Amino acid sequence: MKPCREYKERIALAVLEGERRSELRQHLQNCVACRAYAEEMERVCSEHSQRAAALPEIEAPRRLNARVRDAITRSEGSLCCGIEIRASLRRLLQAMGIAAAAAIIVVMLMQRSSREPTSSPPMAEATTPGVSETTRLAEPTFAAYHHRLARSVEELEASLKEYGVASDGEVLKASSAIDLP
Amino acid sequence: MQSLGATFVELSYSPDVLARAQAQDADAFCDLCRPYEHRLFRQAVALCRDETAAEDLVQETLIEAWKSLHRFNGRCRLFTWFCSIMLHRYQKVIRRRRPMSVNDETFHSLADDRPTPAANTEATDRDLWLQRCLDHLPHKQRQVVYLRFYVENSMEEIAAALGCSVGTVKSRLFNGLENLRKMRRLRQLDF
Numbered sequence: 001m002k003p004c005r006e007y008k009e010r011i012a013l014a015v016l017e018g019e020r021r022s023e024l025r026q027h028l029q030n031c032v033a034c035r036a037y038a039e040e041m042e043r044v045c046s047e048h049s050q051r052a053a054a055l056p057e058i059e060a061p062r063r064l065n066a067r068v069r070d071a072i073t074r075s076e077g078s079l080c081c082g083i084e085i086r087a088s089l090r091r092l093l094q095a096m097g098i099a100a101a102a103a104i105i106v107v108m109l110m111q112r113s114s115r116e117p118t119s120s121p122p123m124a125e126a127t128t129p130g131v132s133e134t135t136r137l138a139e140p141t142f143a144a145y146h147h148r149l150a151r152s153v154e155e156l157e158a159s160l161k162e163y164g165v166a167s168d169g170e171v172l173k174a175s176s177a178i179d180l181p
Numbered sequence: 182m183q184s185l186g187a188t189f190v191e192l193s194y195s196p197d198v199l200a201r202a203q204a205q206d207a208d209a210f211c212d213l214c215r216p217y218e219h220r221l222f223r224q225a226v227a228l229c230r231d232e233t234a235a236e237d238l239v240q241e242t243l244i245e246a247w248k249s250l251h252r253f254n255g256r257c258r259l260f261t262w263f264c265s266i267m268l269h270r271y272q273k274v275i276r277r278r279r280p281m282s283v284n285d286e287t288f289h290s291l292a293d294d295r296p297t298p299a300a301n302t303e304a305t306d307r308d309l310w311l312q313r314c315l316d317h318l319p320h321k322q323r324q325v326v327y328l329r330f331y332v333e334n335s336m337e338e339i340a341a342a343l344g345c346s347v348g349t350v351k352s353r354l355f356n357g358l359e360n361l362r363k364m365r366r367l368r369q370l371d372f
Binding site for chain 2: 008009012013016040041043044045047048049051052054055056057058059060061064065067068069071072073075
């Protein structure tokens with residue numbers, strides 16, 4: 001015969017706690033299977049209780065505390081070392097992040113300034129009296145560099161024409177006629 | 182069943198020592214755990230049945246406790262907390278020895294594993310058998326059964342140590358006892 005399913009947990013916990021409520025007591029009086037189950041559970045519990053009571057009184061080795069101390073001191077050192085490494089890595093990553101963000105901002109600004117339509121050449125604006133050539137050269141805009149490059153190409157073409165060479169490389173005059181500096 | 186084995190006396194510790202240990206003071210931690218070493222070792226010997234393995238288990242337990250001492254909130258006794266860590270560590274020892282689940286095959290292997298007549302005394306056989314039964318319980322059931330019978334904790338204290346509800350503890354305890362009962366029945370020996 002099997003014990004009543006709805007009573008099994010209550011019986012086990014009641015055996016464990018050592019107190020049975022009246023309803024459970026009444027059920028156990030009437031149900032043979034549950035009574036047998038309770039007796040079996042009592043034997044299981046008493047076996048482990050008796051074993052717990054009979055555990056031998058053994059003293060821990062004296063070196064145990066020293067072993068623990070050594071181990072935690074070592075782990076403390078590795079923990080500190082790990083924390084320092086992590087902090088350095090974090091600082092490095094922060095610096096790299098800031099540098100990357102700065103680089104992105106510079107590139108975006110340069111692209112934006114290169115897209116802006118320029119009504120007058122920036123270098124022409126810079127030819128105001130009192131502004132030195134180095135100041136003008138220091139302007140870090142794409143448009144300024146583009147303008148300077150265009151001017152340089154024009155100057156180069158003019159020089160080539162002066163020496164009798166077309167921009168596509170065709171010789172306009174005899175090479176012997178060229179007065180080399 | 183009111184009497185649950187050996188008398189349990191909680192060894193007091195200074196809150197100051199605990200606070201210093203929680204602030205990663207190694208000396209304070211060693212002072213804190215020194216009074217518990219003998220009892221922990223005794224429990225570890227009961228689990229491992231080998232003094233060398235028990236010493237290693239206690240050492241691992243205390244190192245683990247050192248690492249997570251900041252999580253100890255005083256809702257259960259310090260010894261209970263140490264024991265719950267030790268049972269976690271012991272689980273790793275068991276994993277190396279056997280598969281985890283309790284199934285019919287496990288029950289039958291237990292039934293076939295009766296001590297030979299030439300083996301040790303009856304008390305030792307019974308002790309070994311009971312420990313083997315505990316080892317074959319699922320980890321969570323073994324935790325509550327062990328803390329209840331061998332560390333003599335109340336349901337509330339076990340729940341606090343394991344971070345679960347009292348209802349969960351009761352449920353695991355019932356399932357653990359039910360499994361122990363089945364193992365005992367298969368054994369068919371009345372000690």
